[in-house]
Amino acid sequence: MRIGLVCPYSFDIPGGVQFHVRDLAEILLQRGHAVSVLAPADDGIELPDYVVSAGRAVPVRYNGSVARLNFGVMTNAKVTAWLDRGRFDLVHIHEPITPSVGALALFAAECPVVATFHTSNLRSRAMQAIYPFIRASMEKIRARIAVSEDARRTVTTHFGGDAVVIPNGVYVERFAGAEPEPAWQGTPERPTIAFLGRMGEPRKGMPVLAAAMPEVLRAVPGARLIVAGPGDADDVRKLMTPETVAATEFLGSVDDVTKARLLRSVDVYVAPNTGGESFGIILIEAMSAGAAVLASDLPAFLRVLDGGRAGLTFANESPADLARRLVQLLGDPALRRATATAGQQRAQIFDWSVVADRIELVYETVIEAALAGGMRPAGPVTGPQRVIGRLLRGATGRAEP
Numbered sequence: 599m600r601i602g603l604v605c606p607y608s609f610d611i612p613g614g615v616q617f618h619v620r621d622l623a624e625i626l627l628q629r630g631h632a633v634s635v636l637a638p639a640d641d642g643i644e645l646p647d648y649v650v651s652a653g654r655a656v657p658v659r660y661n662g663s664v665a666r667l668n669f670g671v672m673t674n675a676k677v678t679a680w681l682d683r684g685r686f687d688l689v690h691i692h693e694p695i696t697p698s699v700g701a702l703a704l705f706a707a708e709c710p711v712v713a714t715f716h717t718s719n720l721r722s723r724a725m726q727a728i729y730p731f732i733r734a735s736m737e738k739i740r741a742r743i744a745v746s747e748d749a750r751r752t753v754t755t756h757f758g759g760d761a762v763v764i765p766n767g768v769y770v771e772r773f774a775g776a777e778p779e780p781a782w783q784g785t786p787e788r789p790t791i792a793f794l795g796r797m798g799e800p801r802k803g804m805p806v807l808a809a810a811m812p813e814v815l816r817a818v819p820g821a822r823l824i825v826a827g828p829g830d831a832d833d834v835r836k837l838m839t840p841e842t843v844a845a846t847e848f849l850g851s852v853d854d855v856t857k858a859r860l861l862r863s864v865d866v867y868v869a870p871n872t873g874g875e876s877f878g879i880i881l882i883e884a885m886s887a888g889a890a891v892l893a894s895d896l897p898a899f900l901r902v903l904d905g906g907r908a909g910l911t912f913a914n915e916s917p918a919d920l921a922r923r924l925v926q927l928l929g930d931p932a933l934r935r936a937t938a939t940a941g942q943q944r945a946q947i948f949d950w951s952v953v954a955d956r957i958e959l960v961y962e963t964v965i966e967a968a969l970a971g972g973m974r975p976a977g978p979v980t981g982p983q984r985v986i987g988r989l990l991r992g993a994t995g996r997a998e999p
Contacts, residue, residue, distance in 0.1 A: 599965070600687045603690050608637070610639050619692055638652050689710075691712070694736070704736075710973065713743065715744045718876030745763070749876040765877065768883055768950065779863045783863045789818065791823045792867050798828075809917035815841050826851070826860060910923050
């Protein structure tokens with residue numbers, strides 16, 4: 599198949615949607631499909647061969663964080679040119695209602711469209727405001743995918759209809775097989791804890807973790823905290839006690855290899871996020887690497903962690919409960935091992951080999967329906983032709999265990 603993927607967020611800035619689109623493009627290419635990705639990107643940035651830049655993006659507050667989006671007359675021209683050159687069998691747009699290249703591609707696309715919804719925001723005024731303007735274009739979407747039950751509920755609440763739940767994918771072996779870094783490995787006296795995320799976004803939970811650390815250090819004086827991700831470390835230090843600052847190492851932004859090595863090395867990964875999460879890809883990466891996971895009890899995190907069977911949870915926005923559970927994990931090696939083992943087993947269902955099969959099935963079903971309706975795709979339809987009944991049996995929300 600000739601597949602066009604559209605990412606609304608700047609491809610040169612790390613983020614969950616960007617990583618998802620990148621990984622999906624690469625596994626589709628490995629499976630023999632012709633794939634092109636359209637995404638915003640700053641000038642002069644080196645991009646993979648399969649990515650076409652839609653031009654520079656501008657920072658906009660969206661979904662509780664700052665997203666880099668691209669929208670305008672020049673961008674629209676680039677979108678149209680990309681669609682004309684691509685002659686795609688289908689276009690797969692991620693976050694089609696975000697005011698960026700995805701919405702423009704949805705307006706202009708004449709081939710079948712698949713859309714994936716990543717956002718969980720049941721009370722979004724922005725979605726309520728924009729829907730009347732995009733309603734007609736939304737009818738072009740032949741199949742809707744949501745990355746979680748929370749994202750699916752957002753779709754049904756704001757747009758009606760339904761969506762098939764297919765979770766984000768992870769290359770499990772990349773994390774399971776990463777080489778540990780001795781400097782980040784814990785010992786019984788000096789266990790290590792990791793946090794990854796944008797430090798400047800309160801919803802990522804760094805203030806909660808900083809408030810919990812004094813109690814953790816009182817119970818486990820040798821504990822070390824390793825923080826990775828973009829943001830101003832000095833701003834975070836202002837949230838910490840001197841003892842916590844002394845126990846913390848800031849790595850700044852890290853590449854994929856370093857992230858995998860960090861997660862493979864530490865004893866515990868902590869996700870203190872306070873909201874705005876529809877999935878939790880970082881949890882699965884940590885589980886794949888063999889770290890014991892401790893996360894806030896957000897609904898999306900609970901689903902990833904199988905209701906707490908594949909990782910421990912604490913009461914959202916409670917530094918005291920976070921400290922209690924973290925001390926419990928750090929002080930009980932057997933519990934850490936059992937939690938890590940359960941997490942590794944759980945991570946297998948999110949491997950890209952599983953997730954890509956289900957996405958391909960959506961593609962095949964959409965193209966089959968388009969052919970039945972008289973629409974001719976640009977290229978041949980390859981692979982087994984499946985019917986919608988199998989899709990619904992194997993790819994409902996219940997398949998995101």
